Amino acid sequence: MKKTDNQMLIIFGASGDLTARKLVPALFNLYVARQLPDNFVVLGASRSDMTDAEFRDKVVNKSPYLKTKLEDLKENYIKGFTDRIFYEDLGSDYTAEYSGLAQRIEDLNAQNGTENNYMFYFSTPPSLYEPIAKNLADVGLNSQEKGWKRLIVEKPFGYSLDSAKDLNKGLQQYFQEPQIYRIDHYLGKETVQNLLVTRFSNSIFEPLWNRNYIHHVEITNAESVGVEKRGGYYDKSGALRDMFQNHLMQIVSLVVMEPPIGDQPEEIRNEKVKALKSLRIMRDDKTLFDNTIRAQYVASEINGEKVKGYREEDGVDSNSTTETYAAVKFFVDNWRWHGVPFYVRTAKRMPTKVTEVIIHFKTPHHQIFKDSGVNSKDNKLIIRIQPDEGVLVKFGVKVPGQGFKVERANLDFYYSSLAQTYVMEAYERLLLDAMQGDATLYARADEVEAAWEFVDPILDYWKNGKDIRMYGYAAGVWGPENSDDLMDDLGYWRNPGENLADDPGYCVIC
Ligand code: BG6
Numbered sequence: 001m002k003k004t005d006n007q008m009l010i011i012f013g014a015s016g017d018l019t020a021r022k023l024v025p026a027l028f029n030l031y032v033a034r035q036l037p038d039n040f041v042v043l044g045a046s047r048s049d050m051t052d053a054e055f056r057d058k059v060v061n062k063s064p065y066l067k068t069k070l071e072d073l074k075e076n077y078i079k080g081f082t083d084r085i086f087y088e089d090l091g092s093d094y095t096a097e098y099s100g101l102a103q104r105i106e107d108l109n110a111q112n113g114t115e116n117n118y119m120f121y122f123s124t125p126p127s128l129y130e131p132i133a134k135n136l137a138d139v140g141l142n143s144q145e146k147g148w149k150r151l152i153v154e155k156p157f158g159y160s161l162d163s164a165k166d167l168n169k170g171l172q173q174y175f176q177e178p179q180i181y182r183i184d185h186y187l188g189k190e191t192v193q194n195l196l197v198t199r200f201s202n203s204i205f206e207p208l209w210n211r212n213y214i215h216h217v218e219i220t221n222a223e224s225v226g227v228e229k230r231g232g233y234y235d236k237s238g239a240l241r242d243m244f245q246n247h248l249m250q251i252v253s254l255v256v257m258e259p260p261i262g263d264q265p266e267e268i269r270n271e272k273v274k275a276l277k278s279l280r281i282m283r284d285d286k287t288l289f290d291n292t293i294r295a296q297y298v299a300s301e302i303n304g305e306k307v308k309g310y311r312e313e314d315g316v317d318s319n320s321t322t323e324t325y326a327a328v329k330f331f332v333d334n335w336r337w338h339g340v341p342f343y344v345r346t347a348k349r350m351p352t353k354v355t356e357v358i359i360h361f362k363t364p365h366h367q368i369f370k371d372s373g374v375n376s377k378d379n380k381l382i383i384r385i386q387p388d389e390g391v392l393v394k395f396g397v398k399v400p401g402q403g404f405k406v407e408r409a410n411l412d413f414y415y416s417s418l419a420q421t422y423v424m425e426a427y428e429r430l431l432l433d434a435m436q437g438d439a440t441l442y443a444r445a446d447e448v449e450a451a452w453e454f455v456d457p458i459l460d461y462w463k464n465g466k467d468i469r470m471y472g473y474a475a476g477v478w479g480p481e482n483s484d485d486l487m488d489d490l491g492y493w494r495n496p497g498e499n500l501a502d503d504p505g506y507c508v509i510c
Contacts, residue, residue, distance in 0.1 A: 002436045006039035008114040012132055013123035014044025024059040025066055026427035031081045039113040044087045055087035095131045102139040116147025123154050130170035137174035152181045152434055155246050161452035168445040181434045186247040187441040188426030191385040195254040210336045217342045218358040222350035231315030239326040243346040249451035256332055265440040276450035278334040288461040293486055294323035297349040300474035307475040321470055324348045325479050329486050349475040354496050355385035369404045377408050388500045390414040410501050
């Protein structure tokens, strides 16, 4: 097990939802798993007026996100965790100077032996990232003379290529790149990391992982929920910025990348950047028109229940042209992937919540069993990111009886079968990695910029392009009617079910 230094985690925006919903539960799991260092302190900082005790109640004792976990635990044991949590009111403004905060950090450090190692977690609106970094630098809290200093930055990391570059430059004025950890919670998912292992530790897959054997790649990220209470944020963002530029581009980079020399963070990140830079950027209107589809969900009824359309959601403009469905077809310009189309889509209000990567292999180049129907059914490798996490290989077997009729059979592996193994939640894994100074699963500046470089022209076309259309789809179906148009002669997307081995075509609409 790697060593975790004694340290303090300072969360900016600590009164917000993320701290109670994700960060503190992740830290609590690390506490239960005895993964926290002996001397560890959390200091929440935000503009709300709260005492330490009130903050502890909010994020632990009375938190709905920890309720069931705390039920069977002894009070003393829980107290062992809450005693490490403190709160500092920053007053009316994050941008006011931080001498009070610096003093509090110094006091807590002296009292708790956190050895001047500080991790600053930015869970505030992105417009505050640079001012907070500056304020920290002004009071010397970026200096690594005594103890290390790191930043964890939440998404959205930029709104466009230019704003992401500005943000990188802004932060790098005060902290060096190796001190900056850009979090993408998809990289914390075991199954996303398993993409690397599936590819690079199996001699049965990697030799086939190229244009000679792969016909096309499909990635689906579907959510059954709508925008929930985040209409205000989402309407300025949309599916492309909210999911595609970050989570899906990360998945794409892991599918596309070349084998790294080793498992050191920079080796892996170098290959990911190279992969993202090899995506063919679509620049002209015709290419963008032919290869992208955007849509919005409209009011519908799901299982007898009325569901609002996107434009009727709270915080959403009634004439909004923000997409809740985004599908993009693209190519990768390198030796390995030349001519292999990638089809990637993400959307809200789909029939089910599912994320999977499907590698469609080419059919055998010489067909012996011509009448078997095998031509229309390729071999597939399905890597299921969530739910029912696992890996499925679809391959041909002979149908018993005369002749050689071929059917697809499933060879499957389920993470749930690893009953003895504790699978960490994404935030738990990522926080622990950052606490140990391991940036492998964090996005580097050039990685984020390379992803924006690909996405920016699509956003621009969707905003200003000629002939651009916004399609509608009834909440609860697999996107607009013409969503299969993107698939060329392949016909249709694989619409997966809740379970990995479900046959495609899944739909809950009655
Ligand atoms: C977030 C997006 O980054 O990821 C949300 O902002 C989305 O809109 C969420 O719902 C999905 O995460 P997961 O882990 O539930 O697939």
